[in-house]
Amino acid sequence: xxxxLVAIIGIVAAGLAVAGLIWLCAWSPQRSPADxxxxxxxxxxxxxxxxxxxxxxxxxxxxSTPVGPKLVLEQPEYDFGxxxxxxxGRHDFVLANRGDRPIILSRGKSSCGCCMCVCKAILPKQxxxxxxxxxxxxxxxxxxxxxxxxxxxxxLTTNDPDRPEVxxxxxxxxxxxxxxxxxxxxxxxxxxxxxxxGEVHLYGYRSQALEILGHEFSDPAKAEYFTITCQxxxxxxxxxxxxxxxGYLLRVEVKPSLAAGPFRQQIxxxxxxxxxxxxxxxxxxxxxxxxxxxxxxxxxRTGVLVLGTVAAARGTERRLQVVVRGPHASRVRLNPVRIxxxxxxxxxxxxxxxxxxxxxxxPLTIRIPPGSRVANHLGSKASELGQIALETGHPxxxxxxxxxxxxxxxxxxx
Numbered sequence: 001x002x003x004x005l006v007a008i009i010g011i012v013a014a015g016l017a018v019a020g021l022i023w024l025c026a027w028s029p030q031r032s033p034a035d036x037x038x039x040x041x042x043x044x045x046x047x048x049x050x051x052x053x054x055x056x057x058x059x060x061x062x063x064s065t066p067v068g069p070k071l072v073l074e075q076p077e078y079d080f081g082x083x084x085x086x087x088x089g090r091h092d093f094v095l096a097n098r099g100d101r102p103i104i105l106s107r108g109k110s111s112c113g114c115c116m117c118v119c120k121a122i123l124p125k126q127x128x129x130x131x132x133x134x135x136x137x138x139x140x141x142x143x144x145x146x147x148x149x150x151x152x153x154x155x156l157t158t159n160d161p162d163r164p165e166v167x168x169x170x171x172x173x174x175x176x177x178x179x180x181x182x183x184x185x186x187x188x189x190x191x192x193x194x195x196x197x198g199e200v201h202l203y204g205y206r207s208q209a210l211e212i213l214g215h216e217f218s219d220p221a222k223a224e225y226f227t228i229t230c231q232x233x234x235x236x237x238x239x240x241x242x243x244x245x246x247g248y249l250l251r252v253e254v255k256p257s258l259a260a261g262p263f264r265q266q267i268x269x270x271x272x273x274x275x276x277x278x279x280x281x282x283x284x285x286x287x288x289x290x291x292x293x294x295x296x297x298x299x300x301r302t303g304v305l306v307l308g309t310v311a312a313a314r315g316t317e318r319r320l321q322v323v324v325r326g327p328h329a330s331r332v333r334l335n336p337v338r339i340x341x342x343x344x345x346x347x348x349x350x351x352x353x354x355x356x357x358x359x360x361x362x363p364l365t366i367r368i369p370p371g372s373r374v375a376n377h378l379g380s381k382a383s384e385l386g387q388i389a390l391e392t393g394h395p396x397x398x399x400x401x402x403x404x405x406x407x408x409x410x411x412x413x414x
Contacts, residue, residue, distance in 0.1 A: 070099030071129075071160040078139070080172040082243070084205070086275065088142045093168050096134040099160070103129040105137070108155030108165060117143045119152035121168060143174050150174045175205045175243045178276045185252055187285025192396060196254045200281060201233065203244040204273065210246040211272040218266035218280075219382065225258040226265060226283070252283060260289025260397040262303030264382055289397045290328060293364075295320035304385065305366065307406035309378075314411075315370035322362040328394050329353070329360040337399075338389040343372045344404060346388055368408060375408045 078091045097103045105127045112119050122138040129135045139154055151171040158164060181201045190196040204210030212230050217223040233247035241247070252267070263286070269279040286300060297306045297318055310316045324332045334348045349363030366388065377386045386404035 067099045067101075069097060069101045069103040069131075069158070069160045071103055071158055071163050071166065072096040072098050073166055076167060077169045077171065080170060082173050082175055083143070084275075085147060085174055085176045086144055087174075088140065089170065089172075090138055090140045091170060092136040092138050094134055095129060095137055095166070097129040097131055100131045102131065104159045105129070105135075106157050108157045110155070111151075111153040116146045117141065117150070117152065119154055119170065121154040121156060123156075137168065139168050139170055141170055147174050147176050147179070173243075176203075177205060177273055178210070178271065178279060179203045179205070179241075179244075180279060180281055181241075184282045184284070187254060187283075190254055190258070190285055190287045192260045192287055192289045193256050195256045196285075198252045198254075198283075200250040200252065201237070201241075202248045202250060202269070202279065203233075203238075203241050204246040205243050206273070207245060208272070210248065212248055213270040213272060215267055215269050218268060219264070222258075222263065222265055225255045225263075226267075227253040227255065228267060250281075254285070254287075258287050259399060259401075260287045260291065261401060262286045262300060264302065289394075290324055290326040291332065291392060291394060291397050291400055292323050292325075293320050293400075293402070294323060302403070303401065304403045304405050307366075307368065307404060309407045309409055310368050310372075311411050312372055312374060312408050313370060315368045315372060317365055317367035320364045320366070322364050322400070324360040324362070324392075324394070325358060327358070328396075329358055331393055332360060332362070333391075333393045334362055334364065334400065335391040335393075336388065337391050338387065340387050341375060341377070343368060343375060343408070344386050344388065345369060346390075348390075366402075366404065368406065372408050374410060375406075378405055378407050 073093065073095050075093065078093070080089050080091065083089055095103070095105070105123050107121055107123065110119055110121075119139065119141040122140060124135045124137070137156065141152055143150065149171075150173065151169060153167050153169040155165055155167050158166060179202070181203070185198045185200055187196050187198060202210070202212070215228055215230075217226065229251045230248050233249050237249070238244055238247050250267075250269075254263075263284065265283045267281040267283060269281065271277060271279060284302065286303075293300065295305075295318065298304075298320060299306065305318065305320070307316060307318060322334060330353060332351070336346045336348070339346060345367040347365040347367065349365065351360050351362045353360050377384060379385060382403055386406060388402040388404060390400045390402075392398055392400050
């Protein structure tokens, strides 16, 4: 009986052992043959945790992920310091591609494109930057008739999703080559028979000292009535103008012998500056007197009667009043002595005394007859305008001069 019992016990024990082994296998964590910790291609190292190998694989996988175009610009702004008006500046901006696809560039918006300052971007010929490469984008700017602080920008568009636009900027200070202050010398009203003096400052901004080599007048016939003196500006007056390196003080005197009425003159200075060899300074004003004009289109400040554009078939006329005051009022008689061009016609009316012979009014009609020839006298210079000169018989104001701005055109065909 013992032998069968022992056999039974052995069989039961063997069964329990097999069952326990099966339970242990079912409970233990399962590993895939592809796991690098147990894979034949990645044998496990007992000295290195399995997570280190897993992390290395993850890093390798991320480095191979497509990035696309990646634009890098280290210096988006450039300060050029100082430059002269009418100068041209250039600067290269370096754009790099840190991605794995080409960057495509195109022009965007510019902050300035006016006649005073122009800024534009010059792209590479291919307008593309290959991966790992860099390219220069040139910004070019030109400045005219502008002084002071300057800043302009140019925008580029790209195919970088993180940077679809990039702005390039330039800034600095624009200084003139020369500057006249004030730009025009105006004598509001000079008493008849008395002198008048005006002052103008001329500044130079180059390191080379400014020199005035001479001067002349645009109207030589009236040059004898003006005197000009020039002297270098003292240090304190020069320091008052930012960036100026040298300068002159010009004193312009209107002589008492200048006839009453409006006057216009232009001083032309000659300098040693190559880009500003001549500098023009307009001078105008009015010498007060006993004889004045009034009427539609008459500008007493400039001494110009504006008729505008006249149709040749219809012509036009303008009526003025000549007013004479003072002790010589009754003696004034208007007599036309010079009229250019000859298509201008002047009619002097009957004078009329007002009050106790101290004021006289004389009607004056200026006419362009119908059927006149085509003409153009709309210029800005006195020599380009029509001119009328009348003798007055006044001892202190012997001539009355009227400039006429007009043009005659043909009627358009119907």
